[in-house]
Amino acid sequence: MSVVARQGFKYSIIGYIGFLLGTVSAIFIFPNDFEFYGKLRYSMQTAEMLVPFVVFGISYANVKFFHSVQKDGKNQNMLSLSLLTVAVNFLIFCGIFFILPYFYPKFLKTQAWNIKEIILPLILVLSFCAIFNKYTSNYKRIVVSNIFDNLFPKIANLGAFCLFFYFAMSQQVALSFFFGIFTLMLFGYIYYTNKLEKINLDFNTDYFKKDNFWKEFANYSFFGFLGTFGNYLAINSFMIGEYMGMEENGIYSTLYALISLISIPQLGLFNISAPIISQHLADGDMEGLDRFHKKTSLSLYFLGAVLFSCIMVGFPYLTHFMPKNGMMLREYEPVVWIWGSAVLIDLATGFNGNIISLSKYYKFNILVMLLLAGLTIALNFYFLKNTDLKLIGIALSTAISLTTYNVVKIVFNYIMFKVSPLTIEMIFVSIICTLAITVAIVLPNFSNNFINLIYKPAVVLLLIFIGNYFTKIFPVENYLNRNFIKSIFKFK
Numbered sequence: 060m061s062v063v064a065r066q067g068f069k070y071s072i073i074g075y076i077g078f079l080l081g082t083v084s085a086i087f088i089f090p091n092d093f094e095f096y097g098k099l100r101y102s103m104q105t106a107e108m109l110v111p112f113v114v115f116g117i118s119y120a121n122v123k124f125f126h127s128v129q130k131d132g133k134n135q136n137m138l139s140l141s142l143l144t145v146a147v148n149f150l151i152f153c154g155i156f157f158i159l160p161y162f163y164p165k166f167l168k169t170q171a172w173n174i175k176e177i178i179l180p181l182i183l184v185l186s187f188c189a190i191f192n193k194y195t196s197n198y199k200r201i202v203v204s205n206i207f208d209n210l211f212p213k214i215a216n217l218g219a220f221c222l223f224f225y226f227a228m229s230q231q232v233a234l235s236f237f238f239g240i241f242t243l244m245l246f247g248y249i250y251y252t253n254k255l256e257k258i259n260l261d262f263n264t265d266y267f268k269k270d271n272f273w274k275e276f277a278n279y280s281f282f283g284f285l286g287t288f289g290n291y292l293a294i295n296s297f298m299i300g301e302y303m304g305m306e307e308n309g310i311y312s313t314l315y316a317l318i319s320l321i322s323i324p325q326l327g328l329f330n331i332s333a334p335i336i337s338q339h340l341a342d343g344d345m346e347g348l349d350r351f352h353k354k355t356s357l358s359l360y361f362l363g364a365v366l367f368s369c370i371m372v373g374f375p376y377l378t379h380f381m382p383k384n385g386m387m388l389r390e391y392e393p394v395v396w397i398w399g400s401a402v403l404i405d406l407a408t409g410f411n412g413n414i415i416s417l418s419k420y421y422k423f424n425i426l427v428m429l430l431l432a433g434l435t436i437a438l439n440f441y442f443l444k445n446t447d448l449k450l451i452g453i454a455l456s457t458a459i460s461l462t463t464y465n466v467v468k469i470v471f472n473y474i475m476f477k478v479s480p481l482t483i484e485m486i487f488v489s490i491i492c493t494l495a496i497t498v499a500i501v502l503p504n505f506s507n508n509f510i511n512l513i514y515k516p517a518v519v520l521l522l523i524f525i526g527n528y529f530t531k532i533f534p535v536e537n538y539l540n541r542n543f544i545k546s547i548f549k550f551k
Contacts, residue, residue: 073202077209078323084217085316091382092224093309098174099216099237100312101300105171106181108293113148113186116283117141118193120276125197128266136261138194138252143262145186153179170300177234184241191248198255207244215240286425288432291460295439295453302443303450310387311450314394320370321402324362332410336417348414349478356409356480357488361533363406364492365523367399369516372499376512394454401458404465409480411468420475427467434460484532491526495519 089096121141128137156179160166171178192204219237222228252258267273292315300308332355339348374395378385415424438459442452473479499518504511527533 073205073209077205077213078319080210080217081213082316082320084213084220085313086377086381088217088382089220089309089313090385090388092220093313093387094304094306095223095230095233095309096216096220096312097300097305097307097309098230099219100296101170101305101308102174102177102181102234102237103212103216104293104296105300106178106185108290108297109152109178109182110185110189111284111287113145113152113182114189114284115144115148116280116285116287117144118189119283119286120280121190121194122197123279124276125194129197131266133261133266135256135259136263136266138190138258139260139262140264140267141190141194142187145190146183149183149186152182170305171297177238180238181241184238184245188241188245188248191245191252195248195252195255203251204248207247211240211244211247282422282425286428288429291431291435291457294432294435295457298436298439298443299450299453307450310391311453313388314391314398314450317370317374318395318398318402321363321367321399322406323366324359325406332413336410336414340414340418345477348476352409352414352478352480353482356407357482357484358533359409360403360407360485361488361527363403364488365520367403368492368496368519368523370395370399371496372515372519373512376508376515379508380512391450393451397451397454397458401454401461404462407480407485408465408469411465411472411480414472414476414478415468418476420471423471427464427471430467431460431464434463484530487530487532491523491530491532492519495522495526498522 118141121137124137125134128134156175160172166172188207192208195204215237218240219233222236223230223233249258264273267276295311296308299311332351335351336348339345339351374392375389378388381388412424412427415421435456438456439453442448442456446452448455469479469481496519499515499522502515502518505514524535527535
């Protein structure tokens with residue numbers, strides 16, 4: 060088995076473990092106290108939103124220039140100067156952070172200022188982790204970094220919450236544990252990087268001054284920085300925390316965990332499809348790329364629509380098995396419908412963005428990411444300030460911005476490459492799933508919610524299976540057989 064195959068398989072396993080841990084915790088544990096869970100999520104996602112201003116794209120440059128720098132034996136020099144630059148950037152960031160209240164006094168009343176003791180150190184730790192993450196990826200080792208990035212944050216959330224809620228410890232103790240896990244992650248990165256190749260700090264700037272290499276490095280870093288503004292989830296979490304409160308942020312995070320189930324088919328898609336996309340682009344085979352694009356997008360949309368349909372009919376009964384605050388989620392059932400539909404549209408577009416990022420037009424991706432961020436912020440402001448929709452408004456904002464973002468990429472890819480993810484079969488999938496949901500909803504309910512939770516989604520699955528059997532949209536028989544299951548465990 061090749062290194063890539065082993066790493067790819069382990070990467071997927073870690074990804075699914077992390078996904079299940081986060082989802083199960085968000086549904087069955089965190090609803091016990093939405094306010095404290097909201098504070099944890101706010102701290103984490105606000106830090107993630109601000110990290111790019113400290114890293115400034117340097118992590119991406121560590122991948123772009125690694126091999127050329129390594130040939131000259133200066134990769135340790137690049138790593139050292141990258142870490143030093145991040146440290147300096149953090150000091151500048153802190154200076155701006157503490158000076159800002161003098162120019163904008165209202166900043167003192169924000170949640171970000173009130174819990175700056177956890178957010179600022181977290182920004183520094185995550186910034187260093189971002190450098191090590193990209194640097195170690197050059198050695199084609201992605202499993203350990205996936206453990207750090209995927210499992211550690213979930214352990215931090217779960218551990219801190221349990222200390223606070225189940226063991227009745229103070230928020231200060233719980234938040235200290237929360238930050239401690241991320242500090243442990245940073246030391247883990249340092250240890251692992253040193254294991255791959257002994258770290259020798261070298262802060263000499265001569266190599267970067269030669270032929271003005273630093274300008275090329277800084278230019279690429281800047282474009283990498285611009286491409287990090289599309290994290291609409293972090294933007295939403297920050298704005299909900301500031302304008303609605305931590306409890307609503309906790310509810311939002313729980314709903315997101317539920318809705319993200321729809322995206323399960325998308326896990327690992329880019330890692331698998333990137334070489335195929337690159338090959339088609341290199342060969343100029345746009346017809347082959349179009350066929351691959353349509354086939355992959357249809358599969359993602361079909362599987363996502365099946366999961367979405369099951370969630371829709373099962374959600375009202377699932378809330379009965381959540382902790383006491385679970386019933387609060389029923390008020391926001393429209394959020395699941397609206398946001399879930401937007402995620403489905405995102406699945407239907409397949410690897411639209413990946414085609415652009417792997418082509419010579421990669422800078423266009425930066426523009427649409429900025430569009431997504433700007434539109435999300437503007438719409439959030441509108442719905443929060445001018446309506447009483449609360450989280451439903453945030454869901455509408457996300458749906459509008461994410462759909463616009465995807466439509467722009469569809470149009471761009473069709474104009475430039477003559478490829479499109481959309482097919483007539485997607486309409487048939489939508490009709491079948493809509494009919495299945497409608498039938499399941501109008502069917503009578505049992506007095507036992509557990510029976511309803513099982514039998515309603517089962518009816519949906521049965522109806523979709525029957526509809527697919529006659530329309531032959533998705534080759535289910537290729538996956539529900541012994542040979543396919545066996546093939547999952549083969550890596551040749």
